Amino acid sequence: MRSRENDRLTITPLTVKDECAVLRFSGELDRASEEFYLDRIGAVVTSGYRHLVLDVTALVFCDSRGLNCLLALRWLLHRREGSLLLACVGRRLAAVLALTGSTEVLPVFTSVSEALRTLPADQRPEWPPVGSVDPGIPLHSPEPLETSWQQDANPHLPLDQMGPDSRGPDTRA
Numbered sequence: 001m002r003s004r005e006n007d008r009l010t011i012t013p014l015t016v017k018d019e020c021a022v023l024r025f026s027g028e029l030d031r032a033s034e035e036f037y038l039d040r041i042g043a044v045v046t047s048g049y050r051h052l053v054l055d056v057t058a059l060v061f062c063d064s065r066g067l068n069c070l071l072a073l074r075w076l077l078h079r080r081e082g083s084l085l086l087a088c089v090g091r092r093l094a095a096v097l098a099l100t101g102s103t104e105v106l107p108v109f110t111s112v113s114e115a116l117r118t119l120p121a122d123q124r125p126e127w128p129p130v131g132s133v134d135p136g137i138p139l140h141s142p143e144p145l146e147t148s149w150q151q152d153a154n155p156h157l158p159l160d161q162m163g164p165d166s167r168g169p170d171t172r173a
Contacts (some may be wrong), residue, residue, distance in 0.1 A: 009033035010058075011040050012135040014112075017125035019082070020051040021137055022112055026058035029066030037069050044137055045073075050082025051123055053115045057088040062096055074106055083107075085115040 010026040021044055029037060045051065052073070062070075068158045074084040087109045089097070097103045109115035 002020060008076065009036055011037070012036045013044075015125040015129040016049065016137060018123055019049055020053070020116075020119060020123045020125055020127060021049040022053045022055065022116070022127065023137075024055040024058065026060075028061040029059060029069060030061060030063045031065040034065055034069055037066075038072075041069075041073055045080070047075060047137060049137070050077055051085075052077060052082070053085045053087055053112055055087050055112050056093060057090065059090065062093050064096075064100075067096055067100060067102060070106060071102065083119070085109060086113040087120065089113040092104065107121055 008028045008030070010024075012024040012026070014024055016022070021042070025035070028087040041052075054070075069105065070084070071087075077084050085107050086093075086097075088111060089108045093109065097106060107115070107118070109118075113127055116127055
């Protein structure tokens with residue numbers, strides 16, 4: 001499914017098993033595709049998937065807003081005792097992750113197979129998928145973002161997405 005904003009981002013479900021989904025990201029993850037991303041990924045998480053492997057081979061651009069989207073997803077999955085694993089990270093995204101120190105919280109793997117091997121065997125979907133696979137993942141959230149993402153203040157979402165009452169504690173010195 002493509003974002004409505006200039007076809008900037010595509011999220012394609014590849015395979016699933018129980019609470020694990022493998023998704024391919026193509027295009028650009030930035031401010032223009034943020035709402036699309038939050039809606040689609042919110043739907044995946046709300047459907048019960050706690051372990052997500054993102055194949056980002058075809059993600060050609062990710063700025064600080066896109067990085068915050070990934071960190072917000074990692075935060076949400078961590079709260080649900082899940083994980084976010086990035087596979088096939090390109091040179092540009094790897095540089096953004098390294099520059100910001102995000103590789104400490106966003107594990108990076110050279111392949112989807114490598115990422116899946118870090119999950120419990122009973123949670124791993126078949127990889128590569130055999131034949132025509134329709135993972136059946138809903139890619140539109142019936143809940144508003146406030147319900148699916150902001151149960152508690154998520155420090156990685158921009159304040160305009162969280163609302164004025166979700167700022168969390170003041171950490172200024």
